[in-house]
Amino acid sequence: MKPALPGIFVTSALAFGAVASFCAATQPAPENASPIYGVTIPEGYRDWKFIAPAQEAPPLDELRSVLGNDIAVDAYKKGTLPFPDGSILVKLAYKRSQSTEFAPATVPGAATTVQVMVKDSKKYPDSHGWGFGRFVNGKPVDIAQHETCLSCHVSNVEDHDYVFTRYAP
């Protein structure tokens, strides 16, 4: 339809805008988004900056490292809390494996999970501004596992904006 008058065009455009918003609110979550939060694995995360390593005891028995995007790393360096919107943290986890080349060392074995925290206070008002995603082989795990994220972070690290990892020197 080609509007005959500017007034009709404006009305038409507003109507289109309303339809577009409606579609955005009801469109399905992106592919491979986490349940509850709709978090996806962020593109390019493997080249993000290093925050800190950690080890998880058996039975998981993992070596882990957390990387962050520039907004998150900048907040860590400045000691900014809460983390600003746009901060993203990604934890990479691997089975801990005996090095075959150096007896005292254990090194990454198979990759197990990639875990993501996204700060967006408008999108996640009910979880202190954080959205969570836990992925195995690039696919989000089930809703039951995602239901455990928030309560554990709230119970243990409320005073660090619900983030466990500190910046390693």
Next chain:
Amino acid sequence: MKPALPGIFVTSALAFGAVASFCAATQPAPENASPIYGVTIPEGYRDWKFIAPAQEAPPLDELRSVLGNDIAVDAYKKGTLPFPDGSILVKLAYKRSQSTEFAPATVPGAATTVQVMVKDSKKYPDSHGWGFGRFVNGKPVDIAQHETCLSCHVSNVEDHDYVFTRYAP
């Protein structure tokens, strides 16, 4: 001195170049450079990309992570061996410390050493192109400790261009 003729300027410039080279060859190693190799802690390394974590068993009992500059990371991603000149790897080591917030986790305690490998086949022809530096509190450790680097890397990882760490997925 202001040269009177272009020919004199050229001669003067060549002479200056020769003097500059002579100075470069005889000037003392930079401050806080490692013995044997003259390796220093590279500026900005803490923001370099993440290669892999590791754990070192007691008595050192450390969590470690290796970061790399873009040349090294690019070589890892492409599987380029030997690493090209200009590759730099930095290992950050921390005492392994029990998390006070999450029982199964151990996290970085005090920083212990920063260890650097620099690939420069012209500068380090006698050590397979690698220069080594081990630093505590920003200061290089003694010559005796640096004498151990090469033999351990040669004994264990000759087939990976003398580099222990593999790129974690």
